[in-house]
Amino acid sequence: MLRTHTCGQLRLSDVNHTVTLCGWVQKVRDKGGMIWVDLRDRYGITQLIFEEGKTAPEVIARVRSLGREYVISATGTVQERLSKNDKIETGDIEINVTGLEILNPAKLPPFLIEDDTDGGDELRMKFRYLDLRRNTVRQNLVLRHKVAQQTRLYLDSQEFIEVETPVLIKSTPEGARDFVVPSRMNPGEFYALPQSPQTFKQLLMVSGFDRYYQIVKCFRDEDLRADRQPEFTQIDCEMSFVKQEDVLNMFEGLIRHLFKTVKGIDLAEVPRMTYADAMKYYGSDKPDTRFGMPFTELNDLVQNKGFQVFDEAELVVGINAEGCAGYTRKQLDELTDWVKRPQIGAKGLVYIRLNEDGTLKSSVDKFYSESDLKAIADRFGAKAGDLILVISGRKDKARKQLNELRLEMGSRLGLRKPDEFKVLWVLDFPLLEYGEEEQRWFAMHHPFTAPKPEDLSLLETDPGSVRANAYDMVINGTEVGGGSVRIFQKELQGKMFEILGFTPEEAKKQFGFLMEAFEYGAPPHAGLAFGFDRLCSIFGGADSIRDFIAFPKNNSGRDVMIDSPSTLHEEQLKELSIQVR
The missing domain is CATH 3.30.930.10 (Bira Bifunctional Protein; Domain 2)
Structure with a gap:
């Protein structure tokens, strides 16, 4: 083995031990009399220290020639760090280097090999072997x-x-x-x-x-x-x-x-x-159950009241966004525009506010009385401060559109937490x-x-x-x-x-x-x-x-790193009895 330990292994209990580490140069900090190098492998990062007058001149010269991602081997003694780093597991120690070997130099990478990289998706896919060096x-x-x-x-x-x-x-x-x-x-x-x-x-x-x-x-x-x-x-x-x-x-x-x-x-x-309940209450056969907002159907309460949009719909269905009655007209208009986008395809959005004082306000007041609106609110089990959002149309489409709105409201309200399962x-x-x-x-x-x-x-x-x-x-x-x-x-x-x-x-x-x-x-x-x-x-x-x-394809199904798929030589095609026009 070229190394005695990995770059994530050493602790205070290893102080005064002589060790050899191998890895990639993450960073070099040259302060004149002192030089620090962060050495990285897949196990972690260890700090190396070099000091003018104490470290051999040829080692100092070699360390000053290092660039990012050089592959090196460093031998030295483990010592306690004066300025500890609690962000890495080896942050209590450093290696006082006595010997340094450059195993392989490296070109400057096209993006930073760090958690917060400056590389875009396509660039990182092209140099995936470099992207794989990043911790994340x-x-x-x-x-x-x-x-x-x-x-x-x-x-x-x-x-x-x-x-x-x-x-x-x-x-x-x-x-x-x-x-x-x-x-x-x-x-x-x-x-x-x-x-x-x-x-x-x-x-x-x-x-x-x-x-x-x-x-x-x-x-x-x-x-x-x-x-x-x-x-x-x-x-x-x-x-x-x-x-x-x-x-x-x-x-x-x-x-x-x-x-x-x-x-x-x-x-x-x-x-x-059941699938039937998933479609009826969530409009999806894969409902996100981290939050509520189940669908409530309203045909019997809202049809034959003179509002043509509801009267002609196969299904009128809504959700109750709890605590959202304070949404401004601008916010409601933005939500309406959101469901009208081609990706969603709804023709409109009806809202009913149950205000904090118990009064009801809707976008269809001219068609529905206070008692009509109260019956709708009761169907949802709504309370003061809630906002009811209603979509109508063909059954399958209305459910699909309301599912998208439900998920969007869940995201906006912080209910779709990635650490909750x-x-x-x-x-x-x-x-x-x-x-x-x-x-x-x-x-x-x-x-x-x-x-x-x-x-x-x-x-x-x-x-x-x-x-x-x-x-x-x-x-x-x-x-x-x-x-x-x-x-x-x-x-x-x-x-x-x-x-x-x-x-x-x-x-x-x-x-x-x-x-x-x-x-x-x-x-x-x-x-x-x-x-x-x-x-x-x-x-x-x-x-x-x-x-x-490890090595994924992009959205066009291409591996941009190895440039695949690719054309075949004419002789190969002939051997396979394939003719390409």
Whole structure:
């Protein structure tokens, strides 16, 4: 080893010991007679001291040639610092250097390697290997490592087996777009990169591996945003001989274990909410339950009163922003403009103030009497000082718009605290959704999700009313995981493919291997997958998953550091039987 200790290791108990440290030069402070160097590695920072007249002249000359990010080795004696630094763990000591070796000089980095850097996103992505030297980014990856480590510890303790599944698989038409890989040995044919190991983990259940998991890379060729990357990681799990309740209990246990071991938080029992209630009271299948403001529907109280906007609406629905009656007209106009933005799409916003003196004031006073407004306020359970905000229109759109307004009000009122965690199970999703453009049914999760047993009879008569035996886990308004009880009988799986518009020939071509496996004794099974990157970003209190991935892509799906994707040489394309126009 070139070093005896790391730069975050030494303490007062090491005083008078001779040590050798290696690392990168964070900063040099030359005061003439004294020179200090902050030496950094991934464990921390240690101060080195050099003194004219005491340190050898050749060492002084060498230290004065140092620049930021030079890689050096320093040998010396640990001594107590006169001016201590309580902001770093090694702040009580320094190294009186007797020997210094420059292991590698460095160009001046394009941005500061500090917590508060001056580098923009694109610049830091281009020089990601430098960005990874910053404490904040490094700590995110250490957290990711700990989440992975504790996930394996928990699942291993529950007798799960980690099994690797193939990366070169078959493309399927359901779900997001596949990334495809041409086969040189089979001209004109292609592999796909897996969007998930779904069919393989089900085949493992048929094989008798009754508890499987994998921390696995998955790939989706879809538009990107803060919580999406073209390649991402899942905690992928499956269990045999279980019902929905068993799965919920098992993986609620995993989440509680992770919160305890990674965050030091004792998580309360995770509440459950049906999809129908989530949409009715929050307008979202992933509600943020760190704060209240549930939706209240008002059709029966406000329609047929002469206000055409409400009279013609499929749904009139609102929220109660507690303590906001003091909002000025300017603030209310700004909120109205906010919901009218194209991203939200509302046509307007109605407000009702319950003033501190108990009087009521609204933006629709000409249509509603004092008693009408009081009935509305009572429906909300509003009290003096509250502000009711109402949106109307088509049911689905009004709920979606009010969900956005609810989240915005939660943010403005400081109710969405990043250090507070509310976990929720959302259950009983619709099994199918109808695509008006395609004029056919689509699986809301995937085609292997089982219907609720009590809804089986509706598959023939009313497919849109069938509920899925499916569940999502939501943390602070973000879906972090989801899964379902699976279909395990060939006949029911065939019926599902038929409803989704597959011909028997298409179903056999795409999924014949799975249907055949079901004929050889498939057990009842169920599972789920957690978005590992999302989970890490939530634990780290961040909105974006990018800084929890060592080498992420940008919003265009490019790795600007290695300049990928890139063109191929003509000979390679020819070898792969690919013609580029």
